[in-house]
Amino acid sequence: xxxxxxxxxxCTQQDAFTETGTAHVTTSSEDAAxxxxxxxGKAEIQHQSxxxxxxxxxxxVAGPDGGELVVLLHGFPSSVSEWAHQFVSLSLAGxxxxxxxxxxxxxxARPANVAEYAESALAQDVLDITRVLGGDRFHLVxxxxxxxxxxxxxxxxxxxxxxxxxxxMPHPDAYRAALGDPTSCxxxxxxxxxxxxxxxxxxxxxxxxxxxxxxxxxxxPPWQIDAHxxxxxxxxxxxxxxxxxxxxxxxxxPAVGPVRTPATAIWGRADRYVCGDGWGRTPPLVTxxxxxxxxxDAGHWLPETHAADVTSAIVARLHxxxxx
Numbered sequence: 001x002x003x004x005x006x007x008x009x010x011c012t013q014q015d016a017f018t019e020t021g022t023a024h025v026t027t028s029s030e031d032a033a034x035x036x037x038x039x040x041g042k043a044e045i046q047h048q049s050x051x052x053x054x055x056x057x058x059x060x061v062a063g064p065d066g067g068e069l070v071v072l073l074h075g076f077p078s079s080v081s082e083w084a085h086q087f088v089s090l091s092l093a094g095x096x097x098x099x100x101x102x103x104x105x106x107x108x109a110r111p112a113n114v115a116e117y118a119e120s121a122l123a124q125d126v127l128d129i130t131r132v133l134g135g136d137r138f139h140l141v142x143x144x145x146x147x148x149x150x151x152x153x154x155x156x157x158x159x160x161x162x163x164x165x166x167x168x169m170p171h172p173d174a175y176r177a178a179l180g181d182p183t184s185c186x187x188x189x190x191x192x193x194x195x196x197x198x199x200x201x202x203x204x205x206x207x208x209x210x211x212x213x214x215x216x217x218x219x220x221p222p223w224q225i226d227a228h229x230x231x232x233x234x235x236x237x238x239x240x241x242x243x244x245x246x247x248x249x250x251x252x253x254p255a256v257g258p259v260r261t262p263a264t265a266i267w268g269r270a271d272r273y274v275c276g277d278g279w280g281r282t283p284p285l286v287t288x289x290x291x292x293x294x295x296x297d298a299g300h301w302l303p304e305t306h307a308a309d310v311t312s313a314i315v316a317r318l319h320x321x322x323x324x
Contacts, residue, residue, distance in 0.1 A: 056108030063091035075144020081227035085307035104240030174281035268298025
């Protein structure tokens with residue numbers, strides 16, 4: 001079943017780096033993430049280091065131990081801080097909320113081999129970390145690349161993913177089809193990928209006080225950009241984050257296939273990175289209940305610029321399925 005909702009609201013986002021590849025911001029990423037996540041409300045944030053295989057992930061958890069687990073997956077070049085509003089709202093509503101700096105973003109989960117950033121490995125991280133968190137069944141929310149991982153995780157483990165909320169990223173098979181179609185608007189919207197996969201492109205993004213990298217976040221305000229740069233503001237971190245793109249091209253994972261998990265998708269019509277063509281190809285790939293919400297004047301960074309709208313959509317989807 002497909003339900004399309006048009007409407008909702010707007011908000012705003014943009015500046016901190018050096019040519020040597022380090023950001024002009026202070027505080028450890030761990031302390032900064034806790035401060036940002038808890039800064040918008042009275043949520044008590046716990047930082048955990050979760051080891052899965054040879055990787056250790058910086059993980060942040062809030063909400064009652066007995067609450068239904070809601071996992072928030074950040075995108076590129078973001079961090080868990082993009083979920084500040086949702087972290088507070090959902091945890092205070094009684095959900096157990098968890099987010100982590102994903103593979104490449106956590107210093108302890110930064111393999112050297114590009115192949116280890118393949119989408120199938122990223123989805124397996126979700127399944128493994130949620131096991132450690134005690135989530136045999138959980139709700140999954142993702143933005144941008146995090147949404148791509150969320151779609152794949154729901155497809156391979158529908159018995160574990162109770163609901164899916166995908167923000168700013170259509171079904172990956174639909175997105176790839178649009179991206180590879182020279183007549184599609186997505187071919188132009190995604191042209192940056194050709195640069196991102198170039199060896200050493202992280203140094204280009206970090207040059208001149210990270211001028212190009214900062215431009216990607218527009219229109220985010222400086223404090224939100226600084227929160228992300230504390231995580232991706234070094235060549236090591238940003239290079240590892242770019243490995244997601246490199247692996248997608250050099251070591252592609254199999255097609256995601258149909259998703260039967262009840263899903264909500266949210267797209268800003270003014271998104272300069274993801275146009276409407278992939279969304280138009282998504283409905284046939286979702287066999288479960290599916291709701292598509294369109295924010296007419298919104299761009300790409302919806303968890304931050306349209307926090308209330310995103311949180312409302314997440315909560316509406318969470319209410320359709322209970323895991324406890």
